[in-house]
Amino acid sequence: MDPISNFRKPKSPNSPRVAIAGLCGDSGKTLVSLACILLARRAGWSVRAFKKGPDYIDPAWLAWACGRPARNLDTFLMGFDGAAGSFARHAGPTELNLIEGNRGLFDGVDASGTHSTAALARALGAPVILVVNAVKMTRTAAASVLGCRMMDPELRIAGVILNRVAGDRHAAVLREAVEEVCGIPVLGVLPKTGGNLLPDRHLGLVTPLESAGIAELEREILTFAEGRLDLEAIWKIAEDVAPPVLPVETAAARGGRRVAIGYLRDAAFSFYYPENLEALEAAGAELVPVSSLLANALPRDLRALYLGGGFPETYGATLAANTELLGSIRAAAAGGMPMWAECGGLMALSRAIRWRGDRWAMAGVLPFEVEVLARPQGHGYSTLRVDCPNPFLPVGTELRGHEFHYSHIAEGDRPETACAVLRGAGCYGGRDGAIVGNVWASYTHLHATGTPEWAPALVRAAENFTCMSA
Incomplete structure (x- = not known):
């Protein structure tokens, strides 16, 4: 893949956006999201990040990576209008607005997938990039991706990132199966690692505030992802969207004594x-x-x-x-x-x-x-x-x-x-x-x-x- 530092572009008024989703929890969405943000910022991009769901810790990591607050977009807590309005207010004319999903793509509060990542992506007009944990599978990965596409034909699954891949041969078989069966491009291949790059504990990830060696962690993520994610292709997908609908302005802050x-x-x-x-x-x-x-x-x-x-x-x-x-x-x-x-x-x-x-x-x-x-x-x-x-x-x-x-x-x-x-x-x-x-x-x-x-x-x-x- 071409070095992304050679790919520069103007900020778009359309608020370029993608949703990074997974087939399930623990697919690697957070690591992929952080890698995309850090690589993009190193290339000089302006990035804003959002987290689908109520979690506090993942947004803290996204905020660390993009250098500005990350916002939760949760249609259960905020309503669809509230989530869409928050995105429209905070996305801005940047090169990339990245929305990290949670759990599996269609997992919501009920069997119909209400309040799922897919529902949020549809509401925001955001194309989906699907992260697939490819451990011990080849063609089945293509079947899983195809199933997601058939589950909701109105949802735009625009790319796939293969995670925890065993080696070059494994990657080649996976790529061929996904692209030939699904007609969806593979935008990145990430290898297995010896352990978790991101520190965790009983409630999930450790927060950035508590993480020692945060600068070293940034270098490790950049080294891990270097040359393995096609950020130019990701941006072209993100840019091919309609402008977000601007929300009705909220009341101004109260003046006077505080x-x-x-x-x-x-x-x-x-x-x-x-x-x-x-x-x-x-x-x-x-x-x-x-x-x-x-x-x-x-x-x-x-x-x-x-x-x-x-x-x-x-x-x-x-x-x-x-x-x-x-x-x-x-x-x-x-x-x-x-x-x-x-x-x-x-x-x-x-x-x-x-x-x-x-x-x-x-x-x-x-x-x-x-x-x-x-x-x-x-x-x-x-x-x-x-x-x-x-x-x-x-x-x-x-x-x-x-x-x-x-x-x-x-x-x-x-x-x-x-x-x-x-x-x-x-x-x-x-x-x-x-x-x-x-x-x-x-x-x-x-x-x-x-x-x-x-x-x-x-x-x-x-x-x-x-x-x-x-």
Whole structure:
């Protein structure tokens, strides 16, 4: 394949786009996506990245690779209009907008494939490049690709990338079978590796914030993909699309005095959708990042605290040793500060985290302990209905979110909850959204695009709180 550094082109107003999809999970979509982005940027391209689905970690890697925030596009959380509008707003006139899919191409929330990568690609008018894990197969790969094309003739499967290929002979047979049987070009062939290039653990990939040797990893991915992906062909596919439909403009950000809302942001707590932070700012918040690992107290002018998800169990000893900050959070909650905690944030507000024989004391705002187990305790989309009074959302509000947690509430008192769980696991007893004073703690993560009531509600609660420095 020609060196891509020789292939330069103007930015296109059509927002060139491709969806990188797989036959199944663990096909290599993330590695292929990162390789395409890093190779393109080295050639001088401007790239924007998106992730289909609710995941936090893959978008963090995509953002690392393209040097700017990556956006989730999730039709369950955001609705089709919300996802299409987000893409149109953030794609821009770049050389490449890359959308990484999740799971298998047609896998959705039901047997019909509702909210699948294929459904998103159709909604965005994005051609699909299919990543095939070719371990121990040859012609069957062609049958699989052909089946995908026949499954949905309206979906444009424009290319195939063969992954984990054993050698040149294996590659030649695979290429011939796919191109002759399917009439779809093979755009890349990637070999087997001795191990995972991307570091992983119990909840999936390690985040870039926690990855040592990140510069070396970039070199390894570039070396691995060099000369093996036809980026010129990928761009020509991406460029052959219609312009995206521009969304109706959202309301302008609120002017006037802003209210300080803190949010835990570090290696232990990094699960925040960019749209959630932007929605808080648009509603009138001044966001103040707080490190749970380094800060010894909450800033005195905070009026609310947002505790997103992450890996508090991985940093349990360090968090427990920061007794000053934990005490500051506990005192703020006791004084009525509004707090919104999701998953890892719930764990940080509990009495203690137990994992692998260790027990670490936490803030003690919530009257129970959590235990991290070996298997997921909640994994997938969730639907909640607010049915009890609480400091944030009115009764009757329906919430769509997702959860992915290995922890569960192990012992202690079980406070009142705000929501009935219509789909998902929640905290306990078919309930989610534990309420203690002005604290909301749930295992469900919300996305502000699909829950537009959330950010204004948190800002209103912050405005009604008497500042600690008063």
